[in-house]
Amino acid sequence: MNDILQGLSQAAQLVITGDADLVEITALSLQVSLGATVIASVIGLPLGAWLAVNRFRARRFVIALLNAFMGLPPVVVGLIVYVLFSRSGPFGVLGLLFTPTAMVIAQVIIITPIIASVAHQAIRELWADYHDLLISLNATRGQRIRTLLWDGRRALMTASLAGFGRAIGEVGAIMIVGGNIDHATRVLTTAIALETGKGEFGMALALGFVLIAVAVLVNLGVHFLSRTERGSRW
Amino acid sequence: MKLTSLALITGLALAPIAAQAEILRLSVTTSFANSGLAEVLLPEIQKDTGIAVELLIVGTGQALALGAAGDVDAVLVHSRAAEEKWLAEGNGTHRREIMYNDFVIVGPAADPAATAQTSLATEAFAKIADTQSAFVSRGDDSGTHKMELALWASAGVEPAGDWYRAVGQGMGAALNTAAGMDAYILADRASWLNFGNKAGLAITFEGDPSLFNQYAYLPVNPAKHPHVKAEAAQKLEDWLTSPRAKDLIEGYKIADQQLFVFNATDK
Numbered sequence: 218m219n220d221i222l223q224g225l226s227q228a229a230q231l232v233i234t235g236d237a238d239l240v241e242i243t244a245l246s247l248q249v250s251l252g253a254t255v256i257a258s259v260i261g262l263p264l265g266a267w268l269a270v271n272r273f274r275a276r277r278f279v280i281a282l283l284n285a286f287m288g289l290p291p292v293v294v295g296l297i298v299y300v301l302f303s304r305s306g307p308f309g310v311l312g313l314l315f316t317p318t319a320m321v322i323a324q325v326i327i328i329t330p331i332i333a334s335v336a337h338q339a340i341r342e343l344w345a346d347y348h349d350l351l352i353s354l355n356a357t358r359g360q361r362i363r364t365l366l367w368d369g370r371r372a373l374m375t376a377s378l379a380g381f382g383r384a385i386g387e388v389g390a391i392m393i394v395g396g397n398i399d400h401a402t403r404v405l406t407t408a409i410a411l412e413t414g415k416g417e418f419g420m421a422l423a424l425g426f427v428l429i430a431v432a433v434l435v436n437l438g439v440h441f442l443s444r445t446e447r448g449s450r451w
Numbered sequence: 452m453k454l455t456s457l458a459l460i461t462g463l464a465l466a467p468i469a470a471q472a473e474i475l476r477l478s479v480t481t482s483f484a485n486s487g488l489a490e491v492l493l494p495e496i497q498k499d500t501g502i503a504v505e506l507l508i509v510g511t512g513q514a515l516a517l518g519a520a521g522d523v524d525a526v527l528v529h530s531r532a533a534e535e536k537w538l539a540e541g542n543g544t545h546r547r548e549i550m551y552n553d554f555v556i557v558g559p560a561a562d563p564a565a566t567a568q569t570s571l572a573t574e575a576f577a578k579i580a581d582t583q584s585a586f587v588s589r590g591d592d593s594g595t596h597k598m599e600l601a602l603w604a605s606a607g608v609e610p611a612g613d614w615y616r617a618v619g620q621g622m623g624a625a626l627n628t629a630a631g632m633d634a635y636i637l638a639d640r641a642s643w644l645n646f647g648n649k650a651g652l653a654i655t656f657e658g659d660p661s662l663f664n665q666y667a668y669l670p671v672n673p674a675k676h677p678h679v680k681a682e683a684a685q686k687l688e689d690w691l692t693s694p695r696a697k698d699l700i701e702g703y704k705i706a707d708q709q710l711f712v713f714n715a716t717d718k
Contacts, residue, residue: 303520303521303522304520304521304522304676304678305519305520305521305522306520309521312678314522315476315505315507315522396505396507397507397508398476398505398506398507399505399506400505401474401505411508413623413624413627414481414485414620414621414622414623414624414627415485415623415645415646415647416623416626416627416630416646416647416648416649417647417648418647418648
């Protein structure tokens with residue numbers, strides 16, 4: 218219990234003094250996870266919509282696979298990305314291992330299935346409502362997907378935020394591909410793991426509280442910018 | 452507007468961190484990093500040589516594997532047999548001894564296995580096994596783990612059973628586990644002194660010369676991995692073996708105890 222109080226006060230101290238290291242690792246956390254969320258959304262949202270409006274033989278199988286991939290173990294994804302981007306691996310010449318770019322790649326792999334699955338579920342319900350209208354208007358497949366994505370944008374935002382939530386709190390994959398290098402690839406979650414390893418529970422908890430606060434602020438910010446949950450609108 | 456901000460965030464995420472200094476990647480053992488010495492040496496290295504050393508903090512096994520794969524430019528570890536095997540496989544150019552510290556046996560302050568009354572580390576280990584006192588093993592193929600296994604072997608004990616817990620984690624995490632279970636553990640002195648969660652643990656055995664822990668610096672072989680920064684690795688080696696490094700290493704103290712003894716010799 219003491220540790221938690223100490224963590225809270227240490228967190229407040231770090232934030233108020235604008236600790237340079239804290240600012241750096243928090244900025245990198247946001248940069249990596251927001252970047253991964255944007256890329257994964259660009260892939261996952263249209264993929265979810267496409268799966269909702271198309272009927273093809275392997276559809277069930279693809280959807281089941283996508284749902285299963287929501288539970289991809291980050292540490293395995295990290296290991297695979299590590300092996301691929303290691304100097305001895307097929308993409309080694311790119312020299313991306315232990316860089317923020319490799320961390321973004323790993324997180325994109327982890328959260329794309331989540332975003333696509335949640336998007337697919339939302340779009341499928343919308344498609345049931347819009348089906349007759351869009352067919353009768355003779356809309357092309359691309360037009361249908363665009364319409365559904367736009368009209369379902371609030372549900373899709375939830376999909377992206379679910380992906381962001383997984384990314385910002387993720388440690389297993391980015392620890393392996395990023396290496397937790399000070400001033401280069403250290404982010405909030407890997408710093409927490411490090412401080413725990415040093416037995417510095419107060420500092421670890423302080424960083425944990427900062428991480429939670431950052432996640433809440435990002436979600437609030439997105440809701441504010443997209444003006445959801447306003448009294449006059451449902 | 453939305454699209455531009457999206458593109459901006461994506462661009463930020465993919466932009467490589469701007470390099471100000473020459474960057475050298477060095478994989479080191481968790482015990483070296485947990486000792487806190489790195490935080491003293493790295494800024495001085497950058498000041499003197501212009502090299503920004505990026506540390507990858509892993510166990511000795513993984514540190515050597517990173518070097519063998521060419522993912523780091525040099526390795527700083529402490530497990531002679533593994534280092535020599537690594538060199539024999541053509542992964543590095545040579546091995547240069549830098550400094551040593553020592554291992555200690557940490558355990559419950561009451562010392563139920565009476566390790567303090569022994570004079571040899573192997574005897575202390577045999578007592579722990581005899582009394583079936585809880586023992587936490589790193590179990591991660593690190594230098595500390597290899598040292599521990601060697602001690603069990605020379606004590607003639609096959610460590611197994613309920614009392615022997617291999618956690619497969621770094622020095623700090625293993626110490627946390629030992630603190631939580633009130634168990635014995637083999638730790639390097641530096642990590643122990645720097646550890647923040649000592650709980651009911653204390654050093655119960657120390658001082659046997661067989662517990663000395665030699666750190667060596669091994670540059671990765673540029674013939675095998677042409678992209679490694681061999682020149683910077685050489686510069687770093689020159690610095691690490693210089694009188695300046697000696698002063699910093701021997702001057703590093705925690706709780707008034709000197710942690711490392713510099714013993715690099717001229718080639």
